[in-house]
Amino acid sequence: MSFLTISHLEKSFGATRVVKDFNLDIEKGEFISLLGPSGCGKTTVLRMVAGFESPSAGSITIDGREVSSLKPNQRNIGMVFQAYALFPNLTVAQNVGFGLKVQGTPAREIAPRVAEMLKLIGLPEMGARYPYQLSGGQQQRVALARALAPKPQVLLLDEPLSALDAKVRVSLRNEIRMIQKELGITTIFVTHDQEEALSMSDRIVVMHQGIADQIGTPFEIYNTPATRFVAGFVGTLTTLQAQVIDGAAGHVRIGANDLWIYREVTGPEITLGLRPEMLRLGVADFDAGEAQLGGTILDVDFLGSVIRLKVDLGGETLAVDLFNNTRAAPPEVGSQVSLALHPSDALVIGG
Numbered sequence: 001m002s003f004l005t006i007s008h009l010e011k012s013f014g015a016t017r018v019v020k021d022f023n024l025d026i027e028k029g030e031f032i033s034l035l036g037p038s039g040c041g042k043t044t045v046l047r048m049v050a051g052f053e054s055p056s057a058g059s060i061t062i063d064g065r066e067v068s069s070l071k072p073n074q075r076n077i078g079m080v081f082q083a084y085a086l087f088p089n090l091t092v093a094q095n096v097g098f099g100l101k102v103q104g105t106p107a108r109e110i111a112p113r114v115a116e117m118l119k120l121i122g123l124p125e126m127g128a129r130y131p132y133q134l135s136g137g138q139q140q141r142v143a144l145a146r147a148l149a150p151k152p153q154v155l156l157l158d159e160p161l162s163a164l165d166a167k168v169r170v171s172l173r174n175e176i177r178m179i180q181k182e183l184g185i186t187t188i189f190v191t192h193d194q195e196e197a198l199s200m201s202d203r204i205v206v207m208h209q210g211i212a213d214q215i216g217t218p219f220e221i222y223n224t225p226a227t228r229f230v231a232g233f234v235g236t237l238t239t240l241q242a243q244v245i246d247g248a249a250g251h252v253r254i255g256a257n258d259l260w261i262y263r264e265v266t267g268p269e270i271t272l273g274l275r276p277e278m279l280r281l282g283v284a285d286f287d288a289g290e291a292q293l294g295g296t297i298l299d300v301d302f303l304g305s306v307i308r309l310k311v312d313l314g315g316e317t318l319a320v321d322l323f324n325n326t327r328a329a330p331p332e333v334g335s336q337v338s339l340a341l342h343p344s345d346a347l348v349i350g351g
């Protein structure tokens, strides 16, 4: 049996159902991200697990115990919020020890635990400071230490990185993941940032309009998106309309190009999804089995590590990324190019 089980969870505000038949089994020590656009219901799911919101229907069990009717402080959960939410009038050490004090832990036990937590988050010398004397990243680390100090069974993180600047965000996400692994604590992380979810998670739940569209490893979510929404939300994807020439053989036509995708398809038309990094440009040495697409360069966008091309395939436009590792000048707008593609990399988008 899973460590944390969410079954048929529902939430309505008035007549609006914002979480619909949400089901998730989480193993002990897993790092799970709830990923989706603003308003998809991910925070509402997290708040129901925390006990700040009561479900309209369904159940939540942690370590075999039904928690839906328990108060937040009875659930053995630690939580970190988007806004720093430290007590401004307490020192860092007092903030970190706050939960333990509330639980009635003797002072002689609080001090070493606080020291241990400050060491864990890499701020061993900062116990006497006040929150205003810390950077945003440091404040979030203290918030993490405060959540972890009482040794919760589950850690809930509600967009804890979104108020930080880009560099701090990346270093802190690595740090959070390291600490989470070190402690082996079961964690649910809410984010709308796909890169965060892809880089940090054991598994990702992609949410859309209150529903879990797909649950899978980062690799599965990116490479085999289950729905059109997941395909479009995670990573960059060009969708193309392809005319079906011979459905049984997987023979389709995109603009002026014939393509065999070697999968049976139905209908007069299908939608294909191609990721920009799946295409190679202007190569004379096509691999066996690679398809060729011919087109005209419409636009060249220099992005630093990659150069993104827009290529017209005869009515359909495709994004193509070239790694900026050849020192060759990018192709010019208007030039004719041929692109190589492994047919198995073309996603057939349904759902």
Ligand code: ATP
Pocket (backbone or CB within 6 Å): 013, 018, 036, 037, 038, 039, 040, 041, 042, 043, 044, 045, 192
């Ligand atoms: P965000 O990233 O913007 O927080 P989210 O995916 O976390 O988005 P939720 O905060 O879970 O989304 O909100 C889901 C929907 O429920 C939204 O349409 C929101 O307006 C609505 N909602 C959330 N809380 C309440 C509430 N207390 N009363 C009424 N509607 C609410």
